[in-house]
Amino acid sequence: MRSTYRSLRLGVVILLGLLGAAVVLESVRLGCWLDSLSAYYWSGARDALVGSLCAVGALLVAYTGTDDVEDALLDVAGLLALVVAFVPTEPRTGCAGPGAPSALAVEHDVRTxxxxxxxxxxxxxxxxxxxxxxxxxPLPSTLVRAAVAVPAVVLAVAFAAAPxxxxxxxxxxxxxxxxVAVIGVVVRRAFDARPTSGRWAAAYATVGSAMLLTLSVVVALHALAPAWGHAVLILEAALVxxxxxxxVLQTVELWGTDVVDGTTGPA
Structure with missing residues (x-):
C-alpha cells in the first residue's frame, strides 16, 4: 500500500515533466514559443498536453489526502484538471504550425x-x-467523498444554461x-507542519506564497494585458x-508514513 501511494505521488511529477518536455520539444521544432502553455493545444504537443493533464487529474482524484479537507481539495483540483484538458483556450495567431485541429471541429469535440x-x-x-x-x-467524511461531484454539478448547470x-x-x-485548490493544500500543510517542524512549515509557506503571487500575476495579465507575449508562458511554467x-516536498516529508486508519494514507 505504501508503494502504491508513493507511485501515485511520483507519477504526478513525472507527468508534469512529460508536459514540460513536450512543450520544449515542440517549440524547438516550430522555431518559436507560443504565448501560453494552454496555447500548445493548437500545436503538435496537443496529445501530450491533454494526456498529461488527464492523467494528473485522475491521480489527484485517486490519491487520498491526509485529512478530509485536503482530500476534497485534491478531488476538486483533479476534476478541474480534466476540464482544463478537454476545454481548450481560444486559438491565437502565431507559430502553431501545420496539423493543428480546426476551432470548429474542436468546439464539437468539447461539447461531447x-x-x-x-x-x-x-x-x-x-x-x-x-x-x-x-x-x-461519519457524515462529514461521507460528504467529502462526494466533493468531486460538486464541480461536475456546477459544470452541468452552466453547460445546460450557456454552452x-x-x-x-x-x-x-x-x-x-x-x-487555488492546490494552493489551499500547500497552505494547509504549512499550518499542519508548524507543531512538529518549523522547517517544513516555512518551506510550504514559501512555496504557497510564491504560487499565490504567480497566480495573481497571471490572472492580472490575462485580464489587463491585450498582448501577453511570452510573459504568461513563463509565469504559467513557473506556476506548474x-x-x-x-x-515533491510533501512526498519527501511523508515518504515513510503508514496508513493510520481507513481515511488516511501514506504519501
Missing amino acids: QVAALVLAGLVAGTARAVVAARSGL QVVVARAHDVAAVVLF AQFAVSW
Missing part, C-alpha cells in the same frame, strides 16, 4: 467531452459517497480554481514548477 465528464464526475461522487457511508464513516460560454470560458476559470516543488 464536457457532457461525458459531467456524467463521470456525478457517478464518481455518488459512488464514493455510497462506499464511505457503507464503511461507517457557448462554457466552451469560451471554462478553461480559464477551471485553471484558476484548480491552482512550483506545484511540482510543493508535491
Whole structure:
C-alpha cells in the first residue's frame, strides 16, 4: 500500500515533466514559443498536453489526502484538471504550425467531452459517497467523498444554461480554481507542519506564497494585458514548477508514513 501511494505521488511529477518536455520539444521544432502553455493545444504537443493533464487529474482524484479537507481539495483540483484538458483556450495567431485541429471541429469535440465528464464526475461522487457511508464513516467524511461531484454539478448547470460560454470560458476559470485548490493544500500543510517542524512549515509557506503571487500575476495579465507575449508562458511554467516543488516536498516529508486508519494514507 505504501508503494502504491508513493507511485501515485511520483507519477504526478513525472507527468508534469512529460508536459514540460513536450512543450520544449515542440517549440524547438516550430522555431518559436507560443504565448501560453494552454496555447500548445493548437500545436503538435496537443496529445501530450491533454494526456498529461488527464492523467494528473485522475491521480489527484485517486490519491487520498491526509485529512478530509485536503482530500476534497485534491478531488476538486483533479476534476478541474480534466476540464482544463478537454476545454481548450481560444486559438491565437502565431507559430502553431501545420496539423493543428480546426476551432470548429474542436468546439464539437468539447461539447461531447464536457457532457461525458459531467456524467463521470456525478457517478464518481455518488459512488464514493455510497462506499464511505457503507464503511461507517461519519457524515462529514461521507460528504467529502462526494466533493468531486460538486464541480461536475456546477459544470452541468452552466453547460445546460450557456454552452457557448462554457466552451469560451471554462478553461480559464477551471485553471484558476484548480491552482487555488492546490494552493489551499500547500497552505494547509504549512499550518499542519508548524507543531512538529518549523522547517517544513516555512518551506510550504514559501512555496504557497510564491504560487499565490504567480497566480495573481497571471490572472492580472490575462485580464489587463491585450498582448501577453511570452510573459504568461513563463509565469504559467513557473506556476506548474512550483506545484511540482510543493508535491515533491510533501512526498519527501511523508515518504515513510503508514496508513493510520481507513481515511488516511501514506504519501
